[in-house]
Amino acid sequence: MVHDSSASAGLDTLPRLLARNVAKYGDKPAYREKEFGIWQSWTWSEAAEEIEALALGFLTLGVNEGDHIAIIGRNRPYLYWSFVAAEMVGAIPVPLYQDAVAEELAYVLDHCGARFVVAQDQEQVDKVFEVQDQLPAIEHMIYLDPRGMRKYDHTALTKYEVLQEKGRADGDRVELNRRRDLPTYDDTCVMLYTSGTTGKPKGVVLSNRNIIETSKASSEFDDLRADDEILAYLPMAWVGDFIFSIGQAFWTGFCVNCPESPATMHSDLREIGPTYYFAPPRVFETQLTDVMIRMEDAGRFKKWLFHHYMAHAKKVGPDLLDGKPVGLADKLKYKLGELFVYGPLKNTLGFSRVRVGYTAGEAIGPEIFDFYRSLGINLKQLYGQTEASVFITQQPDGEVRSDTVGVPSPGVELKIADNGEVFYRSPGVFVRYFKNDESTADTKDAEGWVATGDAGFIEESSGHLRIIDRAKDVGKMADGSLFAPKYVENKLKFFPNVLEAVVFGNGKDYCTAFLNIDLTAVGNWAERNNIAYSSYQELAGHPEVLATMQSHVEEVNASVAEDPMLSGCQVHRFVVLHKQLDADDGELTRTLKVRRRIIEEKFADILGALYDGSSKISTETEVTYEDGRKGAIKATLDIRDAAVVANQKVAAE
């Protein structure tokens, strides 16, 4: 059951882990950030001093024990420090998604009753100001980047460094020491809001035990070390970033590197060369698409060299990575490939030093997964949730496949309910949902089992978990056959041309789909074929694009038909949408997952046309621009019929 070894060693809060790291790795870099074109770094000792100064600053502002401090911004060392500083004074840090619009922020800030906000820049400060009249609890804001805020009223607004200076000068050190010693293993470490695929976001309360036990177990699972390097670029409000960039970093003492800006992430990745790396499938997908597009522009010899050695890598790369026996000639050829192709390519992608790489969140296409593994990058999959402090299952080295999510992580127990829903129990299981006992009781039973909301099964041969779909999305067609939209959507999305797919059909006679083209891939194709287009909408409606999409859908239908259980999910009719599904329009979550019900309502007219047999539909759609203003786009969309494969079971009878 629960191991209390770390608690007994006195390492039961982040401030205590910080003190351990200062003692053990004091002169080793803890944080790096590129600023003004140069990598700036802070050792563990320097970081500890900064954190303490901020904590003292918090005391001068009157932060009480149990207060919530909201943190909004992109990955910067200063913001990571504010998590720990908050905990030092007994407050609870609540990171928020930086690209959330003001109303979304208002809900969360109001729900947690934050008294203080640490914001990165004017944009975030302005958003909070915009909704402040709904938020009487907010007393003071702290900001990092002063640009544009010189003339703001500073009675309830302080610059980060100024607060630190004030803390260093007037902070009550005795009080800080008292508060730092108070928290126990079961006190709250952080509160994270779930992205809310359905309904309003929920505040997941995670204790020190949750975070530290999980960080410890997962660090040991992959043998993470103090000399590892990670690049922190994923949203700070996401549980994964909290575990990787704070939990595991504090447990093992490795260095957290922050990019200069979101746009420079790729070049920063190359400069840092992380040894431990996480990215959602979308990132790997985009990178692969970029590589392939650039290879098409290469000379004939280079193209030949690339394809020749990539074919070889596909053959033996994964086996070499898994330590399976490979012939001497093949090994030598792989070495040559490493010299000519794989090495330089990994260097360009920034993956030369990756020892452990993970992807999660969505299913990853087998071609994409195999591409990276064949290069010798140890890319693995994990399955996790905010409520589990990330880890539920993960793939051990040597047992990596694209269609499973691995074996239960250390300390995690799994069970599958009769309806196929996956349940787990672990030391990482969240304490409760904040101010929402009803949902807590719905999700977590008295024995500590948590419902994932995903349907899946454990493969008997390997003991690995396979996820089919969201449990609530799995339904029945009118004829009673199984409807698993995600299963089909993932197959569609594995085509580089398809960015997003949404399949409908619950309770209907047949399945239909919305598709989004991938502008990079399709745009590049258009350029190569001299197809002129002036807008996304025009390209998406081009007859040749539609024909390509149709061939993709038919290919997927053939593959879906192979599984008798799911053959009812073949897509009979589809439409290529005139706009990209977007989180700003509420169609995707902030973590870019499809919000089925909202899409269904918003595009009800198009969906209706998919089922009433019409061949065209005129529609008008509201769009939200980045600055929050709204506009509308009009379009007439073609509806296409796709060939389906007759149910083989029926055919055989």
Place this chain on the structure above:
Amino acid sequence: MNALTGGNYTTADGRKIGNTMMEMKNITLRFGGVVAIKDISFDINEGEIRAIIGPNGAGKSSMLNVISGFYNPQEGEVWFHGKKRPPMRPYQVARQGIARTFQNIALFEGMSVLDNVMTGRLTHMKAGMLSQMIWKGKAEAEETANREIVEKIIDFLEIQAIRKTPVGRLPYGLKKRVELARALAAEPKLLLLDEPMAGMNVEEKEDMSRFILSMNDEFGTTIALIEHDMGVVMDLSDRVVVMDYGKKIGDGTPDDVRNNQEVIDAYLGVAHD
């Protein structure tokens, strides 16, 4: 004239505007028989955002070229910091602390963004050619100091991601921003922007407006700009000069100008009966 001439006022959003920085007195500019500017006078105060507007061919760019020293007017005087300016070459004007951007982007296409912005530091480099060649002592220290300033501007204008990209490969909106970065690198007292938002989409215009406002706020740069987008002009500027056929037909706050009948006529046309 309007009440704000002479400077020393506080704007609606609480910015303090200083003394008169530049004064144009009865400027007339002719090209042969064509009179581009006819007896125009106006002033620019320290810390102000001053717009020059008018229909096509009104003489706005010519006016900007007079300020930047590219044209020397046949009549009239240019006063800068309380002193009458003798006829000058553009590089001499640049040394006085006046920088500009161009209506049609004028960057070195083959050079990286960083190098382009570095050229904006030219007027601040003092090391001799020999020192530059052997790359010792003064030249090296100077390069480091200038690079730091340039990096701060790159950070300010959020163009870190294209630092090493050749300018020729950039889209139009970003080129405009690089040009602004180069002008800003000269640390000008007065910045002249010739249609900074021409050809931009709504989002790019908003970004550019934000940069202009924060430039003025952060570095205290006085800005004179020509712009066609009325929404932008009215939002950004403290005072507006309106020109039509080389003549000044209005001068004042955006509200004054908006309600000026002559200005409305110039823009909307007027019925001749």
